[in-house]
Amino acid sequence: MKQENELFTIRHSCEHVLMQAMENLGYKILKAMGPATDDGFYFDFDLLDGRITEEDFPKIEAEMLRIKSQNLPISRISLTPPISLQLFKDNPYKLEWVAEAIKRNDPITAYWTGEPNKKGSFVDLCAGPHVTNTSEIGFFKLLSVAGAYWRGSEKNKMLTRVYGTAFPTQKELDDYLALQEEIKKRDHRKLGRDLELFTFSEEIGPGLPLWLPAGTTIKDELEKWGKETEEKWGYQRVSTPFLTKRKLFEISGHVPYFEEEMYKVHVPRDEKDEYFIRPMNCPFHHMIFKSQLRSYKELPLRLAEYGHVARYEDAGSLNGILRPRFFCQNDAHIYSTEDQAVDEFVSVVNLHRYYYDTLGLKNYHIVLCLRDPKKKGKYHGNETMWQKAEKLSREALEKSKIEYAVENEGAAHYGPKMDFKIKSAIGAEYGISTNQIDLFMPKRFNLTYIDKDGKEKLVVVQHRAPLGSSERFVGFLIEHFSGNFPLWLSPTQVQIIPISNQLDKYVQKILNYLIDQNIRTRANLESDTMQNKIRKAQELKIPVMVIIGNKEKDQEKISVRYRDGKQENLIELEAFTKTLKDRIIAKSLDIY
Ligand SMILES: [Zn+2]
Ligand SMILES: [Zn+2]
Numbered sequence: 001m002k003q004e005n006e007l008f009t010i011r012h013s014c015e016h017v018l019m020q021a022m023e024n025l026g027y028k029i030l031k032a033m034g035p036a037t038d039d040g041f042y043f044d045f046d047l048l049d050g051r052i053t054e055e056d057f058p059k060i061e062a063e064m065l066r067i068k069s070q071n072l073p074i075s076r077i078s079l080t081p082p083i084s085l086q087l088f089k090d091n092p093y094k095l096e097w098v099a100e101a102i103k104r105n106d107p108i109t110a111y112w113t114g115e116p117n118k119k120g121s122f123v124d125l126c127a128g129p130h131v132t133n134t135s136e137i138g139f140f141k142l143l144s145v146a147g148a149y150w151r152g153s154e155k156n157k158m159l160t161r162v163y164g165t166a167f168p169t170q171k172e173l174d175d176y177l178a179l180q181e182e183i184k185k186r187d188h189r190k191l192g193r194d195l196e197l198f199t200f201s202e203e204i205g206p207g208l209p210l211w212l213p214a215g216t217t218i219k220d221e222l223e224k225w226g227k228e229t230e231e232k233w234g235y236q237r238v239s240t241p242f243l244t245k246r247k248l249f250e251i252s253g254h255v256p257y258f259e260e261e262m263y264k265v266h267v268p269r270d271e272k273d274e275y276f277i278r279p280m281n282c283p284f285h286h287m288i289f290k291s292q293l294r295s296y297k298e299l300p301l302r303l304a305e306y307g308h309v310a311r312y313e314d315a316g317s318l319n320g321i322l323r324p325r326f327f328c329q330n331d332a333h334i335y336s337t338e339d340q341a342v343d344e345f346v347s348v349v350n351l352h353r354y355y356y357d358t359l360g361l362k363n364y365h366i367v368l369c370l371r372d373p374k375k376k377g378k379y380h381g382n383e384t385m386w387q388k389a390e391k392l393s394r395e396a397l398e399k400s401k402i403e404y405a406v407e408n409e410g411a412a413h414y415g416p417k418m419d420f421k422i423k424s425a426i427g428a429e430y431g432i433s434t435n436q437i438d439l440f441m442p443k444r445f446n447l448t449y450i451d452k453d454g455k456e457k458l459v460v461v462q463h464r465a466p467l468g469s470s471e472r473f474v475g476f477l478i479e480h481f482s483g484n485f486p487l488w489l490s491p492t493q494v495q496i497i498p499i500s501n502q503l504d505k506y507v508q509k510i511l512n513y514l515i516d517q518n519i520r521t522r523a524n525l526e527s528d529t530m531q532n533k534i535r536k537a538q539e540l541k542i543p544v545m546v547i548i549g550n551k552e553k554d555q556e557k558i559s560v561r562y563r564d565g566k567q568e569n570l571i572e573l574e575a576f577t578k579t580l581k582d583r584i585i586a587k588s589l590d591i592y
Contacts, residue, residue: 005129006168007036007167007168008036009036009129009130009131010036010131010136010137010138010166010167010168011036011037011040011041011138011165011166012034012035012036012041012128012129012130013074013130013131013134013136013137014041014064014137014138014140014164014166015034015035015036015041015042015043015164016034016074016111016113016122016124016126016130017064017067017068017113017134017137018034018041018043018060018064018142018162018164019031019034019043019045019122019124020067020113020122021060021063021064021066021067022045022060023122024063024067024120025059025060025063027047027050027052028047028048028049028050029045029046029047029048030045030046030048030090030091030092030093031043031045031091031093031094031124032044032045032046032093032150032159033093033097033151039165040143040163040164040165040166041163041164041165041166042148042161042162042163042164043161043162043164044148044150044159044160044161045159045160045162046093046157046159046160047159047160052145052160052162053145054142054144054145057142060142061140061141061142064137064140067113067134068134068135068137069135070114070134071133071134071135072113072114072121072133072134073113073114073115073132073133074111074112074113074130074131074132074133074134075111075112075116075132076109076110076111076128076129076130077109077110077111077112077116078107078108078109079108079109079110080108081098081102081108084098084101084108084110084125085098087110087123087125088125093150094125097125098125108125109125109126109127109128110123110124110125110126111123111124111126111128111130113134137166138166138167138168138169138173139166139167139168139169139170139172139173140164140165140166140167140173141164141165141166141173141177142162142163142164143163143164143165144162144163145160145161145162145163146160146161146163147159147160147161148160148161179426179427182426183426183428183479185482186426186478186479186482186483187479188320188321188322188475188476188478188479189319189320191478191479191482191483192215192320192321192475192478194483194539195214195478195483195491195540195541196212196213196214196215196540197211197212197214197215197218197474197478197491198210198211198212198215198320198321199212205325206315206318206325207313207315207318207323207324207325207326208324208325208326209320209321209324209326209327209471213491214491214492214540215474215491217491217520218474218477218485218489218491219328219470219474221488221489222330222467222470222473222474222489223306223328223330223470225587226306226330226466226467227304227306229351229354229355230302230304230332233302233347233351234300234302235302235303235304235332236301236302236303236304237303237304237305238285238288238303238304238305239305240281240284240285240288240305240307241284242277242278242307242308242309242310243265243275243276243277243278244275244276244278244283244284245273245274245275245276246273246274246275246276247273248283248284248287249262249276249278249283251283251444251445252282252283252286252441252444252445253380253413253414253440253444254279254280257413258279260312261279261311261312261313262276262277262279262311262312263276263277263310263312264276265277277309277310278307278309278310279309279310279311280309280329281305281307281309281329281331281333282333282441282461282463283441283445284305284307285303285305285331285332285333286333286441286445286447286461287445288303289301289303289333289335289447289459290445290446290447293450294335294448294449294450294459295449295450296337296449296450296451296452298449299335299336299337299340299449299459300334300335300336300337300340300344301334301335301336302332302333302334302335303332303333303334303335304331304332305331305332306328306329306330306331306470307328307329307331308326308327308328308329309326309327309328309329310325310326311325312325313325320475321471321472321474321475322430322471322472322475322476323472324471327469327470327471327472328469328470328471329465329468329469329470330433330465330466330467330468330469330470330473331463331464331465332464332465333461333462333463333464334348334461334462334464335447335449335459335460335461336459336460336462337449337451337457337459337460338392338460340460341392341396341437341460341462342392342395342396342399343399344462345392345393345396345397345399345400345435345437345462346396346399346400348435348462348464348466349366349396349400349402349435350400351464351466352364352420352433352466355466355467356422358587359477359480359589360589361422361423361480363422363423364420364421364422364423365402365403365404365405365420365421366397366402366403366404366405366418366419366420366421366435367404367405367406367407367410367418367419367421368393368394368397368404368405368406368407368416368417368418369407369409369410369411369416369417369418369419370390370406370407370408370409370410370411370416371386371408371409371411371416372408372409372411373408378413379411379413379414380413380414380440380444381414381415381439381440381443385439385440385443386415386416388439389415389416389437389438389439389440390416392437392439392460393416393418393437396437397418404418412436412438414438414440414441414444415436415437415438415439415440416436416437417434417435417436418434418435418436419431419433419434420432420433420434420435420466422476424476424479424480425479425480425481425482426479428479430472430476432467432468432472432473432476433464433465433466433467433468434463434464434465435462435463435464436462436463436464437460437461437462438460438461438462438463439458439460439461441461442458442459442460442461443458446458447459447461477489483541484541484543484563484591485541485543486587486588486589486590487543487544487580487583487584487588487590488583488584488585488587488588490520490541490542490543491520492520492521492522492540492542493519493520493521493542493543493544493580493584494514494519494520494521494522494542494543494544494545494546494580495521495522495523495524495533495537495540495542495544495545495546496510496511496514496521496522496523496524496545496546496548497523497524497530497533497534497537497545497546497547497548498523498524498525498548498549499530499547499548499549499550500549501525501527503548503549503550503553504525506548506552506553507523507525507548508523510546510548510558510573511523513573513577514546514577517577517581518581518584519577519580519581519584524536524537530547534561538563541563542563543562543563543591544560544561544562544563544580545560545561545562546558546559546560547559547560547561551570552570555570556573557570557571557572557573558570558571558573558576559571560576562591563591564591
């Protein structure tokens with residue numbers, strides 16, 4: 001914690017030096033605000049004249065360096081209300097802060113850089129804390145310019161914001177900047193475009209992804225894997241509509257709480273009922289459970305579906321396929337007796353382990369999200385139910401021996417929630433899937449079974465979606481693999497590159513053979529140079545290229561070039577195919 005405070009102090013002090021540098025350079029600005037953040041700092045100001053762009057940064061950074069090297073002292077002074085009103089009389093933004101501080105009876109302080117009231121010194125209204133000398137502001141870099149409303153409200157004036165960052169050492173700054181570069185390179189929206197995975201259309205609407213052929217292949221492979229795995233793990237598949245009468249979500253309690261996030265459907269002709277597009281699949285599976293009288297002998301019953309759902313996310317929170325408005329969930333609901341619930345949970349955790357291990361995801365843990373103790377009123381269900389659900393969840397977490405943390409917020413409105421947090425290869429953390437032990441919906445939907453003793457009892461429901469939504473999961477994997485998908489997930493697994501187009505017959509023979517062996521193969525028959533064809537395949541991050549020239553044709557062999565640049569000349573097609581197939585079946589994570 002102390003370390004974090006030191007970092008924030010450095011960053012905030014750096015931001016003061018930024019303000020001073022801009023004043024020294026003669027920018028006509030009114031300072032508004034500027035905090036330190038987890039990533040650095042920013043400075044909001046009202047630009048009264050002229051323009052500022054990233055091209056101005058070198059000049060400003062040079063002035064900041066000059067101020068740093070001047071070793072100016074930074075000192076805190078207390079101000080009386082009249083003095084503070086006088087000192088900031090020309091700045092309406094600072095006066096707004098001062099007026100609020102006076103109203104709250106808060107102490108008012110300012111920080112001087114340099115000797116107060118002397119030429120070349122600088123003052124700002126500020127609560128601090130700061131380093132004591134400009135030489136201690138660390139190593140910094142200005143990053144970008146953006147617009148920002150005064151105090152974040154659209155009703156206020158749009159100000160200019162300069163983002164920057166600072167670290168105690170040059171190495172930490174360099175590492176941070178390198179990571180930012182890597183994040184930009186791996187941005188799933190950029191790679192989604194470059195690798196032709198998905199797109200959006202203005203006419204269709206924001207947040208509604210269109211999967212292109214290459215993206216669809218990845219999504220289909222994951223879904224196929226999910227279905228095959230669930231079959232082995234004792235799940236049964238069901239299929240349900242993504243449209244329902246309002247009534248269903250009244251029973252589940254989502255109406256009225258979540259009505260704002262649900263799409264209503266215009267119903268043609270004289271149908272009286274109101275219909276929704278579903279934001280979740282659960283109640284549909286509950287109705288399947290309820291469609292028959294259930295005996296304890298049938299439990300646990302695991303109903304699985306790749307279910308499409310739509311949720312109205314705020315336009316501002318949409319983020320490519322990581323946060324769309326329409327997506328497909330790797331969903332299932334497990335109906336069990338209370339005694340079976342913990343073991344079912346452990347099995348779900350193990351299922352996650354299997355998926356994550358296969359994909360080489362090593363860095364994950366669970367967060368158990370409980371009720372916010374201050375807002376107990378906003379949840380459904382009674383105290384006993386919540387306590388029991390929490391007890392079962394904790395027991396299950398202990399028994400599954402997975403690393404976990406507990407948070408007093410983020411529960412679902414009907415029960416505690418367990419979020420799986422995974423880190424991508426570059427350390428960014430994602431919430432991909434959740435698991436819930438639910439005692440509320442069984443009551444709400446009257447989900448019962450006949451027990452050994454002939455008595456009717458409520459089941460326990462578990463909600464789980466280890467592969468999350470296909471959209472979010474693929475978005476995550478794009479970043480994680482940086483677009484270099486393992487062979488089994490690669491949209492095109494083999495690209496055939498003929499050296500000339502006189503080889504068509506032999507190329508066709510190889511193409512047919514590989515396709516027949518279920519290896520996704522394309523041939524580039526364009527009249528282009530071999531170098532260009534190789535470059536194109538590399539841009540699409542295709543793992544394997546088969547190069548065919550006269551030598552290969554004459555000897556009935558192939559030459560192979562892999563994604564990492566490794567090459568094998570004049571090898572047997574059959575042996576090569578077998579190796580590829582073995583790697584595909586094993587879901588190998590090797591580069592090819
Ligand atoms: Zn400050
Ligand atoms: Zn559910």
